[in-house]
Amino acid sequence: MRIIAIMNHKGGVGKTTTTLNLGHALAAAGKKVTLIDMDPQGHLTISCGNSANKEPGLDQLLMQQTTTENIVRDVKPKLSLISAGPKLAEFEQQKGDSSLALRLRNGIKEYAQGQDFVLIDCPPSSGLLVINSLFAATEVLVPVTGDYLALLGLSRLLGIFKHIEKAMQHSLPLQFVLTRFDGRRKLARGIRTxxxxxxxxxxxxTFIRESVALAESPGFQKSIFEYQPRGHGAEDYKALAQDLIKKRMMKNEQ
Ligand SMILES: Nc1ncnc2c1ncn2[C@@H]1O[C@H](COP(=O)(O)OP(=O)(O)OP(=O)(O)O)[C@@H](O)[C@H]1O
Ligand SMILES: [Mg+2]
Structure with missing residues (x-):
């Protein structure tokens, strides 16, 4: 069982796109997968076909008003979703003792035992929702885009990460995926190096190439495998799922 927080406080780097399509690819590879929408924007929930994000979901779990079994729903065989729910932003504003940070971990503990992968789509912030995600996670995946500002943001991200690791009193394996990547651009190649x-x-x-179909597919509430199964986007996320399963990392000479 692996619980992966897909995290970057920078917005628009491909966290939700990666959670959705990696989840579909892992399920297609035979793994039992649950996606968790930890973002009050509810983009993952919407991309999975739940267009309004009005039904109770993770918000109720974090406020200890329900159990995971009551809010998890099937997306397709082997793939489930815990939607954000309309009151998730309210939870983020709560003040209380340090046990607030453990609500997700405690809420999904038993359920997660029956899964191969749980993927958590974090919001672009570093508040209570991200802290809950990191306390629940067994590892972290950071999408990084091939532009200069992406690198600048990384040192802040590492700072947040170290701070939370200290509070947790254990370390979390940290890995990266290059997203929205144009390998023909000198700048992108420099960032990879x-x-x-x-x-x-x-x-x-595997790096995820910039792809029009990947940008279009959420508008049709489809994963890339349903929207354009034979394009670059599907090919890249399928390969990325295998990287994750086999822990295959990029080598310097690539
Ligand atoms: N490889 C790609 N090629 C082209 N467009 C992409 C790619 N990956 C993501 N996008 C598009 O970029 C935008 C941002 O992606 P996404 O929503 O996944 O980022 P995010 O990190 O979850 O953003 P936020 O921080 O707001 O939650 C979306 O419109 C998405 O469709
Ligand atoms: Mg997102």
Whole structure:
């Protein structure tokens, strides 16, 4: 059982796109997968076909008003979703003792035992929802885009991460995936080299190419495998799922 928090406080780097399509690819590879929408924007919930995000979901679980079994729903064989729910932003504002940070971990503990992968789509922030995600996770996946500002944001992200690791009193394996990547651009290639230098053995082997179909598919409430099963996007996320299963990392000479 692996619980992976897909995290980056920077917005628009592909967290939700990666959670959705990696989840579909892992399920197609025979793994039992649950996706958790930890973002009050509810983009993952909407992308999975629940267009309004009005039904109770994770919000109720975190406020201890229900159990995981009551809110988890099937998306397709082997793939389930815990939707965000309309009151998730309210939970983020709560003040209380440190046990608030453990609500997700405690809420999904037993349920997660029956899954191969639980993927948590984090919001672009570093508040209580992200802290809950990290306390529940067994590992972290950070999507990084091939632009200069992405690298600047990484040092802040590492700072947040170290701070939370200290509070948790244990370390979490950290890995990266390059997203929205145009390997023909010199800047993107430079960023790949820098990532491999700073994080050797921590960047997943496949990079996700920039793809129009990946940008279009959420508008049709479809994963890339339903929207354009033979394009780059489907090929890349299928390969990324295998990287994750086999822990295949990018090598310097690539
Ligand atoms: N590889 C890609 N090629 C083209 N467009 C992409 C790709 N990955 C994501 N996008 C598009 O970029 C936008 C941001 O992606 P996404 O919503 O997955 O990012 P996010 O990190 O979850 O954002 P937020 O921080 O707001 O939650 C979306 O419109 C998405 O469709
Ligand atoms: Mg998102």
């Amino acid at each position: 820098k990532m491999l230098t700073h994080f050797p053995g921590q960047v997943l082997a």
